[in-house]
Amino acid sequence: MKNNLLVIFALLSVGLWACGGNEKKAETTIKTPQKTVAKVNPGKSVYRKAACGSCHGTDGKKGMYQASDLSTTTMTMEERTEIIANGKGNMNAFKDVLSPKEISQVAQYIDQLKEK
Numbered sequence: 001m002k003n004n005l006l007v008i009f010a011l012l013s014v015g016l017w018a019c020g021g022n023e024k025k026a027e028t029t030i031k032t033p034q035k036t037v038a039k040v041n042p043g044k045s046v047y048r049k050a051a052c053g054s055c056h057g058t059d060g061k062k063g064m065y066q067a068s069d070l071s072t073t074t075m076t077m078e079e080r081t082e083i084i085a086n087g088k089g090n091m092n093a094f095k096d097v098l099s100p101k102e103i104s105q106v107a108q109y110i111d112q113l114k115e116k
C-alpha cells in the first residue's frame with residue numbers, strides 16, 4: 001500500500017514536471033555531451049603539457065627508459081596518482097609541476113589509453 005502511494009506520487013511529479021519543463025529538458029540534453037568532452041580533454045592536454053609521451057608515447061606504449069605500458073596498466077586511480085605525484089624509478093615526480101587537479105585528470109586520461 002505504501003509502495004502504491006509512492007508510485008502514484010512519482011508519476012504525478014513526472015507529469016507535472018513534463019508539462020512545465022519541456023524547454024529546459026531539451027537544453028540539458030544538448031549540453032550533456034559537451035560537458036563530457038570538456039571533462040575528457042583536460043587530461044589529454046596535461047599529458048601533452050607534462051610530456052608524459054616523451055617516455056610513454058602518445059599511445060602509452062613507447063616504453064622509453066623502461067617506462068611502463070600505460071595502455072595495459074592494471075593500476076588503480078590511487079596508485080597512478082601516487083606515482084605521477086611522487087615518481088618511481090626512472091620516472092620523475094610531477095607534484096611540483098602539476099596541480100593535484102591536473103594529476104587526477106591525467107591519471108583518468110590513462111583510462112582512455114587503455115581503451116585503444
Ligand code: HEC
Pocket residue numbers: 046047050051052053054055056064065066067068069070072073074075080083084088089090091092094106107110
Ligand atoms: C622520464 C620518463 C617518464 C616520464 C616523462 C613519465 N613517465 Fe611515467 N613512468 C616512467 C617509468 C620509467 C615508469 C616505470 C616506473 C617503475 O615501475 O620503476 C613509469 C610508470 C608510470 C605509471 C605506472 C604504470 C604501471 O602500471 O606501472 C604511470 C601511471 C605513469 N608512469 C604515468 C605517467 C604520466 C601521467 C606522466 C606525465 C605526467 C608520466 N608518467 C611521465 C617514465 C616516465
